[in-house]
Amino acid sequence: MLSNPLNLKKPESAIRLDLRSWKEVDSYLEDCKGIILPIGSTEQHGPTGAIGTDALTAHAIALEVGRRTGVLVAPVQAFGMAEHHLGFPGTMSLKPATMLALIHDLLLSLFSHGFERIFVVNGHGGNIASAKAAFAQAYGTAAQRNLPNASQLKCKLVNWFMAASVFREANNLYGDKEGQHATPSEIALTLYLEPSLCNKQRPLPEASPAGPIYGPTDFRMRYPDGRMGSDPYLAKPEHGEMLLNKAATSLSEDLINFLKT
Numbered sequence: 001m002l003s004n005p006l007n008l009k010k011p012e013s014a015i016r017l018d019l020r021s022w023k024e025v026d027s028y029l030e031d032c033k034g035i036i037l038p039i040g041s042t043e044q045h046g047p048t049g050a051i052g053t054d055a056l057t058a059h060a061i062a063l064e065v066g067r068r069t070g071v072l073v074a075p076v077q078a079f080g081m082a083e084h085h086l087g088f089p090g091t092m093s094l095k096p097a098t099m100l101a102l103i104h105d106l107l108l109s110l111f112s113h114g115f116e117r118i119f120v121v122n123g124h125g126g127n128i129a130s131a132k133a134a135f136a137q138a139y140g141t142a143a144q145r146n147l148p149n150a151s152q153l154k155c156k157l158v159n160w161f162m163a164a165s166v167f168r169e170a171n172n173l174y175g176d177k178e179g180q181h182a183t184p185s186e187i188a189l190t191l192y193l194e195p196s197l198c199n200k201q202r203p204l205p206e207a208s209p210a211g212p213i214y215g216p217t218d219f220r221m222r223y224p225d226g227r228m229g230s231d232p233y234l235a236k237p238e239h240g241e242m243l244l245n246k247a248a249t250s251l252s253e254d255l256i257n258f259l260k261t
Contacts, residue, residue, distance in 0.1 A: 015066035017074045025113070028072060033116040033152075034259045036073045037106065038062035039131065041080030041124035044088035046182030046207075046227040048200045050190050051090045053182075054080065057189045058123030061160045064248035065121065069255055077106070081126045084213050087220030096130050103134035107155060108141060116152040119255050122159045123186075131157050156258050161186060163250040166243055173239055179230025180210040181223070185243055187232040192240030203233050 013019050017035070020028070040055030050056065055078035066073040082093040094102065107118055120131060135155040142150040160166065161183075170178050170185040178185060191197050208222060210229035 009067045010070050012063055012067065015063070015070065015073050017072050020072070025072070029114040032071060032259075033114060034071045034119060034255070035110055035115045035117070036062045036066055036071055036119045036121055036255070037077070037110075038073065038121045039077040039080060039103070039123070039127055041082045041126065042078055042090075042092040043080070043082035043085040043124070044091050044182075044226045045187070046230070046232055047204065047225050048202060049182045049187050049226075049232055050194070050197055050200075052078065053186055053190050054123035056123075056193055057186055058121050058160065060189070060193050061123075061244060061247045061251065062121040064244060065119075065251050065255060068248060068252045071119070071255060071259075074106075074110070077102070080124045081130050082124070084126070084216055084219045085226070087216040088226055099127065099130035100134045100137065103131055104137050104141065107134065107138040107153075111138070111142060111153050112147065116149065116154065117259050117261070118153075118155045119258055120155060120157045121251065122157055123161070125159070125161075128157065128159065154258070154261060156254070158251055158254055160247040160251060163247050165246040165250050169243060169246055174231070174234050176229070177231040177234055179207060179228050181228035181230060182207075182226060182232050183230045184232050184235040185239070188235035188237065188240035189243055190240065191235055191237040192244065195237065198237065201233060201235070204231065207231065 038058040040058040045053045055076050059076035062073050079092055079094050081096050081099045082091055085091040086093055110118055142153050174184045207227035207229050
């Protein structure tokens, strides 16, 4: 059951888990078993993009989905699996096994309190494999521990940048200059969220074409400035506002359907 059945936007303070007391969470669980967990990364995004891009975008979209649906939003997990970006200063990465263990433990913590539908909003492609593995492990752990209602635990991973409406709009706006990393679509969203980042925008030489991803040394050699086929200078704050709305609309629908399963 949704805690916001009339689809009236709730204030951010009402849907942030970190601003609730345990008594309030206990009351919330009487009506809704869902929670949104945003995950991102702290990694380089080319010479002009913010290192916190993936966490900023995932968190903002998760909060907008929470405002629209009334579902609680957990604090953003700002560190991800970004080993291939370690050739660039500022990147902070978790190993795949560490990422798996971290997500696994967060899922089990939430489930032990009664959250049965955990909706993970992801902002970084490198997190996908570890997150899905963590889901599988969490299901097994819940069963092995004989937790009550172990069979009720369900997790869903949604990558906001892969939502069909977002993908189409990015293609319309940027075409083949969207690229695969430090993309104008994600940079546009950060420009909307944090206007000071507009001061970093400047024309850049053509990026190295997108290709394979291996270790940090190879990545730095293939993509010297950190971009993969992208032109973030095309990004505009107004694009970011539009992409945020499209992502939130799509993911809100996904969440509503997920809570019904």
